[in-house]
Amino acid sequence: MTTDSPSSTDFVRRMIVEDNESGRFDGRVHTRFPPEPNGYLHIGHAKAINLNYGIARDFGGKFNLRFDDTNPTKEEEEYVQSIIEDAHWLGVDWEDRLLFASDYFDQLYDWAVQLIEQGQAYVDDLSADEIREYRGTLTEPGKESPYRNRTIEENLDLFERMKNGEFPDGSRVLRAKVDMASGNINLRDPVLYRILHATHHRTGDKWCIYPMYDWAHGQSDSIEGITHSICTLEFEDHRPLYDWFVEKLGIYAPQQIEFARLKLTYTLMSKRKLLKLVDEGHVNGWDDPRMPTLSGYRRKGYTPEAIRDFTERIGVAKNDSTVDFALLEHCVRQDLNQHSPRVMAVLDPLKVVITNYPEGQTEELFAINNPEDESAGTRKVPFSRELYIEREDFMEDPPRKFYRLVPGREVRLRYAYFVTCVDVVKDDDGNVVELHCTYDPATRGGDSPDGRKVKATLHWVSAKHAVDGEVRLYDQLFSSPFPEDVAEGKTFLDNLNPDSLTVLTGCKMEPSLAGVEAGQRFQFERIGYFCVDPDSASGKPIFNRTATLRDTWAKIQQRK
RNA sequence: UCGGGGAUCGUCUAAUGGCAGGACCGGGGACUUUGAAUCCUCUAAUCGUGGUUCGAAUCCACGUCCCCGAGCCA
Numbered sequence: 259m260t261t262d263s264p265s266s267t268d269f270v271r272r273m274i275v276e277d278n279e280s281g282r283f284d285g286r287v288h289t290r291f292p293p294e295p296n297g298y299l300h301i302g303h304a305k306a307i308n309l310n311y312g313i314a315r316d317f318g319g320k321f322n323l324r325f326d327d328t329n330p331t332k333e334e335e336e337y338v339q340s341i342i343e344d345a346h347w348l349g350v351d352w353e354d355r356l357l358f359a360s361d362y363f364d365q366l367y368d369w370a371v372q373l374i375e376q377g378q379a380y381v382d383d384l385s386a387d388e389i390r391e392y393r394g395t396l397t398e399p400g401k402e403s404p405y406r407n408r409t410i411e412e413n414l415d416l417f418e419r420m421k422n423g424e425f426p427d428g429s430r431v432l433r434a435k436v437d438m439a440s441g442n443i444n445l446r447d448p449v450l451y452r453i454l455h456a457t458h459h460r461t462g463d464k465w466c467i468y469p470m471y472d473w474a475h476g477q478s479d480s481i482e483g484i485t486h487s488i489c490t491l492e493f494e495d496h497r498p499l500y501d502w503f504v505e506k507l508g509i510y511a512p513q514q515i516e517f518a519r520l521k522l523t524y525t526l527m528s529k530r531k532l533l534k535l536v537d538e539g540h541v542n543g544w545d546d547p548r549m550p551t552l553s554g555y556r557r558k559g560y561t562p563e564a565i566r567d568f569t570e571r572i573g574v575a576k577n578d579s580t581v582d583f584a585l586l587e588h589c590v591r592q593d594l595n596q597h598s599p600r601v602m603a604v605l606d607p608l609k610v611v612i613t614n615y616p617e618g619q620t621e622e623l624f625a626i627n628n629p630e631d632e633s634a635g636t637r638k639v640p641f642s643r644e645l646y647i648e649r650e651d652f653m654e655d656p657p658r659k660f661y662r663l664v665p666g667r668e669v670r671l672r673y674a675y676f677v678t679c680v681d682v683v684k685d686d687d688g689n690v691v692e693l694h695c696t697y698d699p700a701t702r703g704g705d706s707p708d709g710r711k712v713k714a715t716l717h718w719v720s721a722k723h724a725v726d727g728e729v730r731l732y733d734q735l736f737s738s739p740f741p742e743d744v745a746e747g748k749t750f751l752d753n754l755n756p757d758s759l760t761v762l763t764g765c766k767m768e769p770s771l772a773g774v775e776a777g778q779r780f781q782f783e784r785i786g787y788f789c790v791d792p793d794s795a796s797g798k799p800i801f802n803r804t805a806t807l808r809d810t811w812a813k814i815q816q817r818k
Numbered sequence: 819u820c821g822g823g824g825a826u827c828g829u830c831u832a833a834u835g836g837c838a839g840g841a842c843c844g845g846g847g848a849c850u851u852u853g854a855a856u857c858c859u860c861u862a863a864u865c866g867u868g869g870u871u872c873g874a875a876u877c878c879a880c881g882u883c884c885c886c887g888a889g890c891c892a
Contacts, residue, residue: 267832267833268831292892293892294891294892296891296892326892328891328892329891329892331891332891332892385890386889386890389890390888390889393888394820394888395820395888396820396821396887396888397819397820397821397888398820398888399820400888427890428890430890431890440821441820441821441822442820442821442822442887443820443821443887443888444821444887445821446888449889449890451890452890453890454890468890470889470890470891470892471891471892472892475892491822491823491824491885491886492885492886492887492892493886493892494822494823494886494887495821495822495823495886495887496887497822498822516823518823518824518885523829529892571830571831571841571842572830572831573830573831573832574831575824575830575831576823576824577824577825577830577831577885578823578824578825578884578885578886579829579830579831580829580830581829581830581842582828582829582830582842582843584829584842584843585829585830585841585842585843587842588841588842588843589842591854591855592855595854595855596855600852626851629852629854629855630855630856659853661853662853670851671851672851672852673851674851703851704851705851712851713853714853715850715851715852715853716852717852781852781854783852783854784852784853784854785852785854786854807852807853807854807855808853808854808855809853809854810853810854811853812853813844813853814853
């Protein structure tokens, strides 16, 4: 069980074990997930959430949900709500520790004053452009601001007046006094506070100066007693700055550990780009089933269990990596195969008349709801003289390995009878519009008493009992496995897959699907997994395709 | 000619001086009232060059390549 579970031996857990053995945090383990409420959670966040929560769970520790809401110009309450909902859906529990960096604004302000008093922070009057110029470049050191050596008294006065709203946006900032020549640009006197006359989603208009993320993040972890502050690689060279802050402030120091963020083929994780997809209408909102957001996957029919399984299988490391989308899909199929009830639905109906079946007769046939789960029971499906089968299950002139219905061939209708195609009805253009078949009454239920074998079993729906439904077929949103790799002059939008959504109406479904509710998941036998969309109306179900079944026949066809 | 990270099957990830293993993908087969599931099986890797060592993916040296960093974003 632990042998093939990389999560049990990942480097993060190993470091925590070491800390526990050395008694560094008195054996405590306390993690957190710190999202900025400026977008919806995506599958990459799920990796971070499950990592942090999983560690807290495994080590008997605690887990906080904390919003890093330090920039009121980009953050919204809608995002806070969606993040809480999605995190809950994933199955993580922060007990009563729903926290906000904005809860610490007063403390952060006091600490800024402390830094000023210690001569380690100053108010800078340089413009944003000037600050950038003074910062130097990656290869050249920066130079010190002319305001760097103001007196403590002047800094204290100016900073308080910044807080009091005496200065316009952008006119001054508070900076830490670290080292303008550092090879680490984060240490070249980073900005701590900027003036922003903006309304904050929680603190309203109380503040007109807001802490920068770098100033708020480490101290927020410190306040919360976080032991292991797990974040992504790009914050690796911010760690020295966070350590500098807690040291100068003389406060509790968490250990930051960085891991590689998730990348997935055929998908984007950039919140900026996802926002663009939503804003420009390339998708129908953050919860569009083509989005890599948790709400999108949820609407598509993915389960939190499948996502958790996925986040465990991909492991945790520092290598830049791009996980094959096929692995996510594998996890989804595995879970759904285990748990979703089977039903029959015909997506592209072709009428079949059983010519030797009595007109007006209906019989109820037993069907197994889930062969993987006996407790799911059985149900009855109505059979009658006129049926629908899948159009692609018939070929008049079949290739070598096609062993479904063809003229003169016998196949099985699942749970029903063996039928043989005896006639093909066409319209004036030569399109097949109807099939005439005969059935063998002795094969009721799908078994032939004489041991006769058929190569294929087809799903079907009784025409007069069928429920009409809509089916939304989703494919990858991007046609390229690496949508962000674009040629000169192109953007990721050029990689959008024009066929990412196909809407099928007039699909014929077995009558048990008449009263389904949004969120219910099914396997349409021989086709795939589907989830009832919230757009469904009573008697008019709409299904989103979660994933296709693995399809050996499709592979054989593609090869040629 | 800056600072910080990283290179193991096609992909993700183990092995932390002692048989390079697992999963996904792909190939083949068995079974089959889902061309599903399940089962069996095959393909396939230590960035390079030296060195240390009985023994190196692992330690050392020198290279090469990749990622991140110059927001008053997070």
